[in-house]
Amino acid sequence: MDNRITRRRRRELVVGAVLLVALILLPLPIGDVYTRNLIIISILFAGLAQAWNILGGYCGQISLGHSLYFGIGGYVSTLLFVQAGVPPLIGMFAGGLVGGLVALLVGWPCFRLSGHYYAIATVVVAEIGYLLFLNWDFVGGAMGVYIPFKGDSWLALQFRTQKLPYHYVVLAFAAATWLAAWCIEGSRWGFSWRAVKDDVVAARSLGVRVFPSKMAAAAISGFFTGMGGAIYAQYVGYIDPDSTMSGQLAILIALPAVLGGVGTLWGPFLGAAVLTPLSELSRSYLGGSGRGVDLMIYGLVIVVVALARPAGLLSLFGLRRRAKGAPDGSPA
Amino acid sequence: MAALLRVDCVSKSFGGVAANVDVSFEVAAGEILGLIGPNGAGKTSLFNAIAGEVTPDRGEIRLVGERISGLGPVTCAERGIGRTFQVVRSFDSMTVLENVMVGAYARHRRTAPAMKAAMETLDFCGLASRADRPAYNLSPPEKRRLEVARALATKPRLLLLDEMLTGLTPTEAQSGVQLIRDVQAQGVTIIMVEHVMEIVLPLVSRAVVLNLGRVLTIGSPEEIVRNPDVIRAYLGDRYAAA
Numbered sequence: 001m002d003n004r005i006t007r008r009r010r011r012e013l014v015v016g017a018v019l020l021v022a023l024i025l026l027p028l029p030i031g032d033v034y035t036r037n038l039i040i041i042s043i044l045f046a047g048l049a050q051a052w053n054i055l056g057g058y059c060g061q062i063s064l065g066h067s068l069y070f071g072i073g074g075y076v077s078t079l080l081f082v083q084a085g086v087p088p089l090i091g092m093f094a095g096g097l098v099g100g101l102v103a104l105l106v107g108w109p110c111f112r113l114s115g116h117y118y119a120i121a122t123v124v125v126a127e128i129g130y131l132l133f134l135n136w137d138f139v140g141g142a143m144g145v146y147i148p149f150k151g152d153s154w155l156a157l158q159f160r161t162q163k164l165p166y167h168y169v170v171l172a173f174a175a176a177t178w179l180a181a182w183c184i185e186g187s188r189w190g191f192s193w194r195a196v197k198d199d200v201v202a203a204r205s206l207g208v209r210v211f212p213s214k215m216a217a218a219a220i221s222g223f224f225t226g227m228g229g230a231i232y233a234q235y236v237g238y239i240d241p242d243s244t245m246s247g248q249l250a251i252l253i254a255l256p257a258v259l260g261g262v263g264t265l266w267g268p269f270l271g272a273a274v275l276t277p278l279s280e281l282s283r284s285y286l287g288g289s290g291r292g293v294d295l296m297i298y299g300l301v302i303v304v305v306a307l308a309r310p311a312g313l314l315s316l317f318g319l320r321r322r323a324k325g326a327p328d329g330s331p332a
Numbered sequence: 333m334a335a336l337l338r339v340d341c342v343s344k345s346f347g348g349v350a351a352n353v354d355v356s357f358e359v360a361a362g363e364i365l366g367l368i369g370p371n372g373a374g375k376t377s378l379f380n381a382i383a384g385e386v387t388p389d390r391g392e393i394r395l396v397g398e399r400i401s402g403l404g405p406v407t408c409a410e411r412g413i414g415r416t417f418q419v420v421r422s423f424d425s426m427t428v429l430e431n432v433m434v435g436a437y438a439r440h441r442r443t444a445p446a447m448k449a450a451m452e453t454l455d456f457c458g459l460a461s462r463a464d465r466p467a468y469n470l471s472p473p474e475k476r477r478l479e480v481a482r483a484l485a486t487k488p489r490l491l492l493l494d495e496m497l498t499g500l501t502p503t504e505a506q507s508g509v510q511l512i513r514d515v516q517a518q519g520v521t522i523i524m525v526e527h528v529m530e531i532v533l534p535l536v537s538r539a540v541v542l543n544l545g546r547v548l549t550i551g552s553p554e555e556i557v558r559n560p561d562v563i564r565a566y567l568g569d570r571y572a573a574a
Contacts, residue, residue, distance in 0.1 A: 004464045005429065005447065188437045188446070195434045198423035205383060205417075206486055207409035207438035263425060 009186055012265055016182065020175055027167045036163040040170050040235070042276040044228060047174035049256035049268035050181055051224035055103075056254060057263035058181070058190060059217035060197025062119045065106065065126030066225050066253045069099035071133065071245030073226025074233035078145050087155040092230035099226015100219040107218040111211060114200075123247065130245040144240025147233065157234040166235050173231055174269075177224050181265055184220075193217050197263065225253070252279075259305050261312025270313050275301075336361040336521050337382070337490055341391035342401070344377055351377035353545045354391070359490070364512070364522045366532040366539035368556075370566055373542040375525045376418065376494065382523070383415045383492055384408030395490065409438060414488030416479035418495045418525075422467040429454060429463040431478055435485030450485055457481040457511060473504040480511060484520075491515060493524045497531045509535060529566070533557065541565070 023043070027036055048070070056062050076098045077091030086094070110121040134142050152159050159165050184190040192213045195203035200210055233239040243249075256275050261267025278301060282294035309315055337359040344352045351374045359365050367375050380386040382393055384405040393401040400408055414435075423431050432450040433443075440446040454460045457477050462470060470478060476496055483491060493512070497505045512535060516522055526532040532539065533553035541548040541556060543565040549556065556562055 003429070003447075003451075005427075186443055188441060188443065191430065191434050191437055194425060194430075195423055198425050199421045201385070201405075202417065202421035202423065202482075203434070204405040205385070205409060205415050206435045206482060207406055208434065209406055 005186075009182070012182060016175075016178060020171070023171055024168070027164060033163060036167065038277055038280050040163065040166050041280060042272055043167070043174050044170040044232060044235075045252065045256060045276045046269045046272035047170065047177045048225060048228045048253045049260070049272050050174065050177035051221050051228065052253050053257040053263065053268045054177075054181055054184065054224070055214075055217045055221035057257055057267070058184060058197065059193040059214055060263070061111070061214055061217065062115075062254075063122045063218075063221075064119050064247075064250050064254060065122030065124075065129075066221075067245050067247065067250035068106070068126040068129040069103055069222040069225040070229035070232070070249065070253065071129065071239075071241065072102050073099040073229030074239050074244045075133070075139055075145075075229075076226070077230035078147055078233045078239045079139065081156070082145060082147060087153075088157045088230060088234045089155050092157075092227050092234070095230035096223040096227035099229065100223035102226075103218040103222025104215055107215050111214045111218075123250070126245070126250055127247065130241050130247070133241040133245055140240065142241065144238060144243075147237045147239070149237070157231070158237075169231055170235075173224075173228060178265070178269070180220060180224065185265060189213070189216060194263070255302070259302060259313060261314030264312065264314050267312050267314045274313065334361055335359065336396060337523075338394045339378075339382070339391075340394070342378065342381060342388045342393060343390040344374075344381060344386060344388050346377075350545050352381070352388070352542075355542070355545075355547050356391075357540050357547065357550055359521060359523060361489075361521055362516070362519065363537045364516055364524065364535055366536035366553075367523055367525045367542065368527060368529060368532055368539055369542035369548070371527060372544075373527075373565075374545040375527070375542055377545075378542065379415075379492055379494055379523070379525050382408075382490075383413060409486055409488075412487070412489035413492065414483030414486050414490070415492040416476070416483055416494055416496055418498075420472075420475045420479055422470075422475055422478055422482075424466070424468040426467055427463065428459060428465050428467055428470065428478055431467050432481050432485045435482040438486040453481050453485045456514070457484070458507075473500055473508070476500070476508065477511065480515070484515065488520060490521045490523065493522060495525055495527070497524075498526060498528060505531060529557070 027039060030036055052066050073095035077088050077095040080086035080091040080094055081088050106125050110118055113121050133139055149158055149160065150156055157169060192208045195208050196210050196213050204210060229244055256271030257268040259275060260271025279298050282297045286293040305313060335358040339355055339357050342352055342355045355378055369375050377386060381388050381401065384400065384403055384407060387402045392399050395411055400411055423434065429450055432453055433446050436446040436450040440449060454463055457480055459474065459477055459481055462474060467478060497508045500508060512522060524532055524536065536553060538550065538552055539556050540550050541562050548561050548565055549559050
């Protein structure tokens with residue numbers, strides 16, 4: 001069957017492959033460590049935003065507590081490595097699994113709430129997790145855990161001076177989240193989730209099981225977020241509650257998806273490509289001077305986008321399907 | 333004729349308000365049954381009970397002999413009850429085709445057959461040319477059709493239409509009537525809720541008239557229009573004698 005949906009999906013796959021190749025080649029001519037780091041962080045946040053998008057975008061469950069899954073994923077892989085010697089390349093899958101499991105545990109009570117109530121509940125649960133880790137000696141408390149360096153190794157995801165291997169690790173991670181989102185978009189699950197987002201009552205009347213749909217979305221989203229946390233911890237070689245479980249991080253995970261275009265395949269990536277460099281650059285150039293100038297610029301960009309493109313940056317390109325009918329690109 | 337649906341002594345109250353009191357009737361396979369009554373008669377409440385959205389306080393509802401009351405809307409949809417909504421509830425982030433695919437997935441696990449079935453349903457409902465339009469972009473009568481198409485895609489045995497023809501122009505209503513007849517010709521049993529009698533009565537084989545939550549009378553359209561109780565319920569005592 002050759003119609004608009006199948007054609008669009010095939011085109012997206014081609015664009016995705018081209019982008020992947022471009023990103024594989026991108027760091028090669030760049031020798032500058034600072035720039036390479038910037039690209040790595042941007043790609044990591046692109047993957048994280050896509051992971052958030054799976055639950056927040058497609059299924060419409062706005063979570064402001066994804067920092068919890070991120071932090072727990074990081075702690076699981078770190079502690080497995082430090083305490084039990086399990087290599088992080090394996091540990092990051094364990095981190096992802098635990099992240100997904102925790103997302104299910106959070107979802108079990110919280111998905112009974114809807115809309116704003118759900119969002120607030122996720123903030124509270126993430127804050128509880130943060131405080132728990134802050135005061136838990138086994139995981140290093142507020143001091144966190146340093147990851148000892150044991151020599152360059154893919155298995156341990158440790159490289160003393162090279163940035164390139166990390167580039168490919170986060171790229172593989174982001175590509176996996178994109179592929180997951182692409183598969184979901186074209187599957188029975190994806191349709192169920194979007195139906196749940198648009199209208200729960202109508203979805204149920206068509207046989208869509210609402211609660212299991214939300215739980216499945218949460219598990220997949222939590223899995224990838226936990227995996228991202230594990231990669232991040234290994235990248236910086238250190239983990240503590242402030243850098244991996246804070247409420248600010250939860251916002252940073254959600255924002256690229258929201259700004260780029262919620263529930264779209266490219267929105268989270270576009271948002272991360274704009275926001276992450278902006279936040280890193282403004283922080284390094286302005287962060288030192290009068291406190292908070294960097295964050296003010298960041299906030300200003302968000303306000304401008306919200307005013308000019310309420311449907312997300314992606315609507316600039318007319319890629320967003322909603323934009324097709326409405327001439328101004330905003331949803332009717 | 334065998335009863336497809338049996339509503340047996342169903343009562344439902346919301347707070348202190350009795351929406352349905354001891355409602356009983358049967359729907360034969362293949363017929364179009366009208367569910368009519370003045371505003372506040374309990375039509376929508378009863379309709380929601382059959383669709384599984386509301387659990388009756390007392391009594392039960394059976395579909396081909398199996399109890400469905402209290403099992404919830406998802407199970408009802410799986411057992412073969414499709415419904416539309418009085419206030420249109422389309423999935424506005426999706427295209428028309430995608431809307432119908434959500435329904436089609438109830439009978440197809442995989443995307444290709446679901447898409448094919450959805451396309452056929454759209455064709456049947458006269459919306460094939462709108463397949464790739466965003467759902468929010470349809471005209472109001474087209475949105476009503478989309479509701480029917482989405483419900484039909486779940487391959488229902490019983491289709492519940494909630495005021496599908498209300499508020500349409502005569503021409504639009506006429507094409508809506510034709511769609512309903514086409515659906516019936518496919519072997520789908522239909523219950524229509526309407527409060528405008530002129531629209532329903534020519535279509536239905538029988539009608540259940542509700543008033544103040546109770547069944548006022550059940551009968552053919554001719555019997556209904558002559559029934560003094562019905563006239564009184566709709567127009568008040570003054571007209572009953574006339």
